[in-house]
Amino acid sequence: MNGKNIICSYERETANGSFSALNPATGKPLEGSFFKAGTADADEALKGAELAYQTYKHLHKDLKAAFLRCIADEIAALGDTLINRAAEESGLPIGRLQGELGRTTGQLRLFAQLVEEGSWVEAIIDTAMPDRQPLPRADIRRMLVPLGPVVVFGASNFPLAFSVAGGDTASALASGCPVIVKAHPAHLGTSSLVGSAIVKAIHKSGVPEGVFSLLYDDGYDIGSYLVKHPKTKAVTFTGSFKGGMELVKLAQQRQQPIPVFAEMGSINPVFLLPQATAENPEELAKKCAASITLGAGQFCTNPGLLIAVQSEGLEQFKQTLSGLISETPTATMLTPGIFSNYENRAQEALKEEGVVLLAESGKNNADLQHQSVAKIAQVSAAQFLTSSRLQEEVFGPYSLLVIADDVSQMEEIIAALEGQLTVTLFAAQNELTQYPELISKIADKTGRMIMNGVPTGVEVCGAMQHGGPFPATNDSRFSSVGTTAIYRFVRPLAWQDWDPELLPEELKDGNPLGIYRLINQTRTRA
Structure with a gap:
C-alpha cells in the first residue's frame, strides 16, 4: 500500500500531487499518501490495454478461468489486512466487510466457472445448404466477442464487491476485456491492496500485463478523460443519478459513442x-x-x-x-x-x-x-x-x-x-x-x-437481475450483478463461409471445447 498508481500491472509514481483517505468515524486522515494520476498515465494505461486486448481476447477459456481464480486467491490471502483497512476507510463493521470479501472472491470464482463451461458465448451455427432452392444458403456461424478496454468506476458503498475487483471488473475480465479502474477516492488503501493482489495474479498466470490498471484521483478530471478516451470501449458506474448521467453524456458526445452501464439507485x-x-x-x-x-x-x-x-x-x-x-x-x-x-x-x-x-x-x-x-x-x-x-x-x-x-x-x-x-x-x-x-x-x-421478503441482499447468481427501467439504470436490458453481467462487454460477430481451420474454437466442427451450441436450431453439445 505505497500509494502508487498501477499502470499495465506495474506501480508508478506520478508528478501530479498526492492526497489521503479519511476515516469517516473520526474525521482524521488515514495513513498513506496516494499519487494523483495524470492524462499521460491514462494514455499509457489505455495504450497498454489496447495492446493486451489483442492477445487476451483469444486466451483459452481454461487459462482465463485460472486467472480469475488466482485473483480470488490473492485477495483472500490479504485477510485481516484488507478487512481492517476497508473498515477504517468506510466506517462499515468488520462482519459486514468479511461477508463482502466472501462475495468478492465468490463472484470471481463464479465467473471462472462460467468461462470454463464456455456456453455463455452463445455460439450459433447454421450450416451451408448448397442445394436449397431457389437459392443456396451460406455457412454462417455467430458468437459473442469482447468489446475492448473497459473503464470501471469504484463505488462508495461497496469498497470490495463493487470496486477494484468487484463484479464489474470480474465480468469484464471474464468476457475478454482489459480493465482500467478509477479508484473511489474514499477507498484508496483498500483499492491499493486489491490492485496489488490482481497484479500478483497477472504475473503468476502469465496473462498480458496490460489487462489491468488502477488510477487515483480526488476529482473528476481523470474519470472524465478515461470516458472520453478513444481507446475506451465501455464504462461501468454505480452511484448517484447525477454522476451516472454525466458519464452517459460524456460517452455520447464522443466522436465514437460507447456504452455506459450506470446503476443509479432507486427508492425500491x-x-x-x-x-x-x-x-x-x-x-x-x-x-x-x-x-x-x-x-x-x-x-x-x-x-x-x-x-x-x-x-x-x-x-x-x-x-x-x-x-x-x-x-x-x-x-x-x-x-x-x-x-x-x-x-x-x-x-x-x-x-x-x-x-x-x-x-x-x-x-x-x-x-x-x-x-x-x-x-x-x-x-x-x-x-x-x-x-x-x-x-x-x-x-x-x-x-x-x-x-x-x-x-x-x-x-x-x-x-x-x-x-x-x-x-x-x-x-x-x-x-x-x-x-x-x-x-x-x-x-x-x-x-x-x-x-414477502426484503430488497436488501442481492444474491450473486445466474438468475439475479440488478438493473431496472430508467432512472434506476440507463439500460434496463442488463444486470450489474450475477453471471449475466458479462453481456455488457460483448457484441455479436458472424463468420460467413470461412475456412473451418480459421474459425474460433467455439465455432469449429467437432466442438473442440465441448460447449453447448445452437446448430441448425437444435441446442446440442455434439
Whole structure:
C-alpha cells in the first residue's frame, strides 16, 4: 500500500500531487499518501490495454478461468489486512466487510466457472445448404466477442464487491476485456491492496500485463478523460443519478459513442397489501425496519418507500416500526459527503406538505462523526402523488410510509413512479390473484419483483437481475450483478463461409471445447 498508481500491472509514481483517505468515524486522515494520476498515465494505461486486448481476447477459456481464480486467491490471502483497512476507510463493521470479501472472491470464482463451461458465448451455427432452392444458403456461424478496454468506476458503498475487483471488473475480465479502474477516492488503501493482489495474479498466470490498471484521483478530471478516451470501449458506474448521467453524456458526445452501464439507485417501493398487513403486522414491521437500517441504509436496494392501505393492522405495523426505528443506534456513514447529503435530503423531504415524522433514532453515538439518524415518516397517498420531491431517493436509513385509501390508489402510485431496481410485495396467497392489475404495473417498473421478503441482499447468481427501467439504470436490458453481467462487454460477430481451420474454437466442427451450441436450431453439445 505505497500509494502508487498501477499502470499495465506495474506501480508508478506520478508528478501530479498526492492526497489521503479519511476515516469517516473520526474525521482524521488515514495513513498513506496516494499519487494523483495524470492524462499521460491514462494514455499509457489505455495504450497498454489496447495492446493486451489483442492477445487476451483469444486466451483459452481454461487459462482465463485460472486467472480469475488466482485473483480470488490473492485477495483472500490479504485477510485481516484488507478487512481492517476497508473498515477504517468506510466506517462499515468488520462482519459486514468479511461477508463482502466472501462475495468478492465468490463472484470471481463464479465467473471462472462460467468461462470454463464456455456456453455463455452463445455460439450459433447454421450450416451451408448448397442445394436449397431457389437459392443456396451460406455457412454462417455467430458468437459473442469482447468489446475492448473497459473503464470501471469504484463505488462508495461497496469498497470490495463493487470496486477494484468487484463484479464489474470480474465480468469484464471474464468476457475478454482489459480493465482500467478509477479508484473511489474514499477507498484508496483498500483499492491499493486489491490492485496489488490482481497484479500478483497477472504475473503468476502469465496473462498480458496490460489487462489491468488502477488510477487515483480526488476529482473528476481523470474519470472524465478515461470516458472520453478513444481507446475506451465501455464504462461501468454505480452511484448517484447525477454522476451516472454525466458519464452517459460524456460517452455520447464522443466522436465514437460507447456504452455506459450506470446503476443509479432507486427508492425500491414496498407494497403492503391489506390481508398480509392484518395477519402479520409486527413481523412485517421487523423485516422492514431491519432492511431500512441495514448498513446505515447505504444500499442501492434500501426500501425508501412503504405503501399500505389504512387499516387496524397498519396501525399495529406503524407502532412496531416506529419503536424499532427509535431503538436503532446511529451508524457511521461512508463519507462526509454522503452524510451531509443524507441529512439535507431527509430534512427537505420532511418539510414537504403533509409529511409527518413518526420516529427517528434515539441512540446517538456522540463520540463518532458522520452518524446516521434513522427516520421513518408518513404521508397520505393523495399528497404523495402531488410531490415529485417525495418520489426521489434519500440515500440512507430513511423511509416514507404512504397511506393509500385502497388498492386502486396503490395502482396510481406505482403508475406514477419511475423505474426501480426492486419492487417488493407483501401479500397473502389469495391477494396475488385478487389484484392482477397491481402486479402487472409493478412488473413494468422494475428489474426484480420480491415476494414477502426484503430488497436488501442481492444474491450473486445466474438468475439475479440488478438493473431496472430508467432512472434506476440507463439500460434496463442488463444486470450489474450475477453471471449475466458479462453481456455488457460483448457484441455479436458472424463468420460467413470461412475456412473451418480459421474459425474460433467455439465455432469449429467437432466442438473442440465441448460447449453447448445452437446448430441448425437444435441446442446440442455434439
